[in-house]
Amino acid sequence: MARPDFCTEEDITALVHGFYGRVRADAMLAPVFDAQIQDWDKHLAIMCRFWSSLLRGSGTYTGTPMPKHVALPGLTADMFHQWLSLFRETTQQFSNPEFAERAQDFAERIARSLWFGYQINNEPERLPTELAHD
Template identity: 35%
Template sequence: MLSRFDITAEQIDRVVAVFYAAIRRHEVLGPVFGGHVRDWPSHEAKIASFWKKAILYQPGYDGNPMQVHMAAGDVRPEHFAIWLALFDETLRRTLTPEPAAQWSALAHRIGRGLRLGVEDLARPASSIPSLR
């Protein structure tokens, strides 16, 4: 099976490593991630596995990102815009333009879904959801 776009497993590993180095230094996201991640190498390997499955269709990842983000308790909808901006910056610095743009589009679709899940969790049961 062909990948979604032209990228290697090694490039995915590199993007994930560069991104999480930036996350650990980030003034807003660093403390959120730091409160949940105890073993950074294992976390990075798991996230790289997620992206390899999503992009390269490699087996291995079997987690539930929506469940994890909703259960965290301190992940806020506004964190996703920051996360995506930092991820886009990492993609631009690490990859050539075409795969960076393609991966960014995929990340934004996934991020939008996760943000909506977190927003829904915080919304009172009687309110009407926003689909924006």
Template identity: 35%
Template sequence: MKEIESIDDIKIFVDEFYEKVRRDELIGPVFWEKIEDWQHHLEKLYAFWNAALFGVPGFRGNPFAKHAPLKIGPEHFERWLKLFHETIDHHFEGQIAVEAKNRAELMAFMFLSRLQKMEGGADKVVY
């Protein structure tokens, strides 16, 4: 176990995480339906996490806008977080690993909250 220290470590967890996502029976189909070029998607995610964890410029995009039209609800976010935590915990430990998990949780919470509000209220489940 080691700390997340570089883009190379980010590539390890992003690659393994999205391999799990692609095989997952709940969230896999959501991604397969929208992503045609997986390598391009992975490259964007490397840049996203490099910016989020290390402040390295290079990520451009609006992740929420890409997720807003998807038919996803709380169960999708729960599964996404479960797989993300498993992946980080399998390879890494330390402050940056904890920060990655915290940022993923915050992002999931914010996305779900915004999606629910778009659908008519914070108590409404998105399907």
């Protein structure tokens, strides 16, 4: 359940910008994101609204992320694992353990959902595989 009292909008902004800073510097993920995102400022603003809606219940995000993600070419489980690893590195930088834990829990659920959706849409004849935990 989202609770606006355990983190601030500034925490959300720091999370989003810190995480995507890592993504943009990552040899595996940067090419995937850079090929799709033309305006990083706009994307970061959308991601701040997304995470604020999840974690604080702000209701500022509207959208459907699944169609955009399933249309990407060549995604692999390793990419999702790397995404989660970078997210974990980012959340570990926060001194607020409740914020870090909740954000990480959401990230794991999001990665799992997007990975299942990606597989179902791109390989409908195969059973989707689970993202194994690190």
